[in-house]
Amino acid sequence: MTGASSSRPTALVTGASSGLGTEFAVQLADQGYDVVLVARDEVRLRALADRLGARGTRADVLVADLADPAARARVERRLAEPAVDEAPVDLLVNNAGYATAGEFVGTDPAVLAANHEVNVTSVLLLCRAALPGMIERGRGGVINLSSVAGFLPGRGSVYGAGKAYLTQLSQNLFMSVAGTGVHVMALCPGYTKTEFHARLGQERSGPGFLWLEADRVVADALEDFAKRRALSVPGAVYKAIVTVSRLAPLRIVQVLARRSGSGRG
Template identity: 50%
Template sequence: MTESAPDPAVAAKRLPGAHRPVALITGPTSGIGKAYATRLAALGYDLVLAARDEQRLAALAHDVQVHFGAEAEVLPVDLATPAGRDRVAARLGDGVEFLVNNAGFGNSGEFWANDPAHLQAQLDVNVTAVMQLTRAALPPMLHAANGTVVNVASLAGLIPGRGSTYSASKAYVVSFSEGLASGLAGTGVRVQALCPGFVRTEFHERAGIGASLPRPLWLDVDEVVAGSLRDLEKNRVISVPGMQYKAIAAVAGSLPRPLAARLNRRLFNARGRT
């Protein structure tokens, strides 16, 4: 992917002593977030890394500096809290060229048996943080007529089935991104909803998802990020990495709703997931 240098007159806030464009990634300590952080550092970005685990943030910051010469600012925050979201939003208000809203999680167990506080935290990270952080990032991007926002959704946002609250939260991210992209047409700011299927990450390991899935359904994180960047260059608002998932999404989108619901149940058993 080719990135042009920003106009110094409208450049985003640089890290101390740095002159490279800046990308902020939430949830970068593993999985898609870490792959995106590494790829953007390799493409010439400095990074702002926001997550709960300060030790893993520091390790990632060290790695990108050693391997790519990228400076990295770490923000140890919990995006389920107003204070955590406000801290990241304040940094975005200073300006970045690239935002990856990657942080998100699902709950195990049935919806009706889950602690309401856990359900609310899931929505605060998966939905509220995406909305608030995107809102904070856009004014400086629009002023610079340059910027990219990637909101990590899920195939579950297109084909509900991976739990009730999780699928609903990702459907919000898809619809939100599509609406924003229409409103931002012609401004120089791009928005994408990244909708991967099953990816080999800690997310799926923690949730106990997909242990019996056939190998062809699994995606690699680097494959997901590469697909996202290719789709950005083609101005595709919805990015579905992997030919297998492109086919599934296309078929599901063309089916009557009752048949699509059956497909959902076969592909994504929602029992025991919220």
């Protein structure tokens, strides 16, 4: 635990040790939130907590591998049953997620299952843990990190399929909590400059205009969340891709997916 306790709202961010997760934690702290930082990498989490704590933010570290049901249960308890000295979570950012390299049929079933645990099951269960308390308090919200890949057919791993589920789940929850004071939004970025592709052993491909800055993605997401939107798609190019994917015949969407590089991952 770093920083002083206060009456500030509290956000819990999964996958907070790098990329968009770190950026969410920083920008939410700038907006007056205290934060609970969740990820596997304790060293990175504590470095981020110290950085935020030095600025007056209470930053708690919760080390958990969301592919492990027992570890995930600790995060669920933090959301559903905060301890006496812990503030209720006002904003859940389900940012943790990753893709697997290679084709579906050539990937170890255990690898696919672990990916599903993090990308899909964890989001489902953490939403279920957080939402009842938020509804009871009459305030709060959830941002689920999905992807433009969820709108496009693709090869490779189950990443895009999982993101399609998250987008639909978020939109369903958006309607389910309407009128309660609670808000749910899906964030669907395209290519973003983080460690995501490096961890897959992939170089950044495609023209530079397709690549978004992480700070801009998060800033746009928080702005859309404040406007109570159900869906946030940062960047004009990706807004256009999503629109075409919803309106064009499947054959055209498949061509678009191949040309945009979204056919894998």
